Amino acid sequence: xxxxxxxxxDARARLKDxxxxxxxxxxxxxxxxxxxxxxxxxxxxxxxxxxxxxFLSDESRQADEAQAESEVGLSYADHKGMRFVSVAGTAALVxxxxxxxxxxxxxxxIWFEDGLDTPDIALLRVRPTTSEFWEPKHGxxxxxxxxxxxxxxxxxxxxxxxxxxxxx
Numbered sequence: 001x002x003x004x005x006x007x008x009x010d011a012r013a014r015l016k017d018x019x020x021x022x023x024x025x026x027x028x029x030x031x032x033x034x035x036x037x038x039x040x041x042x043x044x045x046x047x048x049x050x051x052x053x054x055f056l057s058d059e060s061r062q063a064d065e066a067q068a069e070s071e072v073g074l075s076y077a078d079h080k081g082m083r084f085v086s087v088a089g090t091a092a093l094v095x096x097x098x099x100x101x102x103x104x105x106x107x108x109x110i111w112f113e114d115g116l117d118t119p120d121i122a123l124l125r126v127r128p129t130t131s132e133f134w135e136p137k138h139g140x141x142x143x144x145x146x147x148x149x150x151x152x153x154x155x156x157x158x159x160x161x162x163x164x165x166x167x168x
Contacts, residue, residue, distance in 0.1 A: 006162070012050065014133065015166050018083055021083065024042055025074045025076045026075045029091075030071070037062075038125065041124075045103055049127075053126075054089065054126070055112070055125070058108050086131065089126045133163070138159060
């Protein structure tokens with residue numbers, strides 16, 4: 001259900017907060033046989049334009065798949081906080097050294113032995129076309145109490161989750 005008190009700008013800002021706070025996503029691409037393939041990726045940033053950035057090797061399967069079929073999906077889940085995000089967008093490989101310097105952190109040295117000098121390092125930019133998120137409207141404790149009440153009374157729980165759709 002949509003909470004009518006949230007503006008589109010507030011929804012975009014909340015989407016950014018969720019994407020950057022949850023961090024890990026499952027990036028879904030399409031392989032050469034047309035199968036959907038997902039793998040975990042760590043979000044580096046959702047910028048002021050709404051683009052979501054990741055580091056990867058431009059020699060990786062996900063890079064090849066994103067170049068062959070740019071339509072991708074991102075799925076974020078924080079099951080403990082009951083917060084979820086789904087993003088449909090278009091992906092592009094980017095080799096912008098300044099952007100890499102802005103987003104790189106030493107924790108990435110695990111995957112990129114030579115840091116920013118790793119020969120095949122690249123960025124993957126996902127430009128969302130449609131995003132959607134779900135989270136407790138009134139906090140996790142209130143939601144849990146409503147669910148418990150619904151179990152006891154055998155009634156459908158109140159509208160406890162906020163669900164917002166963000167286009168673009």
